[in-house]
Amino acid sequence: MKPATLWICVLLVFSLAAAPLAAAKAAASGFAPAKEKPTLGVELAKTLSQITGVAISPMLGVSAIGAYKWFEAGTPEQQAALPWYAQPMYWLTGLIIVGAVALKDCAGATLPPGWKKPLDVAETLEHKISGLVAAGAFIPFTLESLTNLIGNGGGQTELLGSTGLARIHLGAINFAPVLNVLLAPLAIALFFIVWLTSNAINVLILLSPWGKVDAALKSMRMSVLGLVVVTPHINPWLGILCSVLVIILSYFLAGWSFRLSTYGWLFCWDFFTLRRTRFTPAPKENWVFAGKDIPNAPLRSYGRIARGEDGKLRFRFRPWLVFAEKQTELPDVPLAVGRGAVYPTVVGTFGDKEKAVLLMSPRYKGHEAELARACGIDALTDVGLRRAWGAIKELFGFENQRRVPVT
Numbered sequence: 001m002k003p004a005t006l007w008i009c010v011l012l013v014f015s016l017a018a019a020p021l022a023a024a025k026a027a028a029s030g031f032a033p034a035k036e037k038p039t040l041g042v043e044l045a046k047t048l049s050q051i052t053g054v055a056i057s058p059m060l061g062v063s064a065i066g067a068y069k070w071f072e073a074g075t076p077e078q079q080a081a082l083p084w085y086a087q088p089m090y091w092l093t094g095l096i097i098v099g100a101v102a103l104k105d106c107a108g109a110t111l112p113p114g115w116k117k118p119l120d121v122a123e124t125l126e127h128k129i130s131g132l133v134a135a136g137a138f139i140p141f142t143l144e145s146l147t148n149l150i151g152n153g154g155g156q157t158e159l160l161g162s163t164g165l166a167r168i169h170l171g172a173i174n175f176a177p178v179l180n181v182l183l184a185p186l187a188i189a190l191f192f193i194v195w196l197t198s199n200a201i202n203v204l205i206l207l208s209p210w211g212k213v214d215a216a217l218k219s220m221r222m223s224v225l226g227l228v229v230v231t232p233h234i235n236p237w238l239g240i241l242c243s244v245l246v247i248i249l250s251y252f253l254a255g256w257s258f259r260l261s262t263y264g265w266l267f268c269w270d271f272f273t274l275r276r277t278r279f280t281p282a283p284k285e286n287w288v289f290a291g292k293d294i295p296n297a298p299l300r301s302y303g304r305i306a307r308g309e310d311g312k313l314r315f316r317f318r319p320w321l322v323f324a325e326k327q328t329e330l331p332d333v334p335l336a337v338g339r340g341a342v343y344p345t346v347v348g349t350f351g352d353k354e355k356a357v358l359l360m361s362p363r364y365k366g367h368e369a370e371l372a373r374a375c376g377i378d379a380l381t382d383v384g385l386r387r388a389w390g391a392i393k394e395l396f397g398f399e400n401q402r403r404v405p406v407t
Contacts, residue, residue, distance in 0.1 A: 048239070055134075056198045058134040190247055199257065204217055288360055290315060315330060347381065378406050
């Protein structure tokens, strides 16, 4: 994101946060009743809490809010008039899915590495789909209370003092729909920034081979969610501050989160559609993700790798997938295509250490030799869990070839 975008986002966020101060000033001047100050502060805190909370866990957030509204409604007539997400068919289904995910996470901490990966893929896909649904169909509803409060001024606004000689009744003029339209893009943008970071945690869980690491990441995310939900009930200003801090932190992690989310989306697509069974690497250039040691290319940038006429491997990519294309050369070190248990990599030998230079999606699994020939790489090696399995085989006296030439 450009610096101008940053300042615009910060200005809009703090403009919302300043709304209670404006209401307090108006109340002190006699233009609005003093009791509106805490109401507006509470509504603002609740709105920001809902946006950030649902962005952290869309299915849980939308389902919990829907269930709360359903039980708060009381009469069957009021319940029937509630939005779609507050109907039992949706929120009960959502809570069942959330419970199943929690059960998977509890069992996954004790399972051997890799056993719960199919379920992690399903959870990552669910997080993406529920996030898209929440952004388009739920987030505008979160603004209703706030925009109604600001838009119609509580029903009656006094002008020219409190003498009663000059009053303008604005109850018939409701600016809430206009405010809702104006604030909805901002709310969706804030939601998207936080959701990207939350989705990145799902992808980290997907890539981690150890259940205990997954549990630690989930605990961290749920702790932040709990903080966002609880603090507005303690103090509205504390809730606003907590939500704003989460939004700002997510903003600075947005680029990293976007690249990781792109990788996770392609990972899920290849996994569920068995893409590798219908895929063959291209003879000249292939789509890959950047590893750690490619100069001037952020980790997991998505682009194409090809060997030029001068014999050098070059990686070409577009930041955020749409900006001007950039190009960089791979390090001049011995390379090998690494055969992983789920997805392959291209590893480089830096002294006595091997590092992942390129990352592939699962569609390349089983096609490591073709990829090596397309890139002009002359060696294959085992990495990750496959290397660990090879070490176990060696321990029991079985033959294990860690590095083999491409035939």
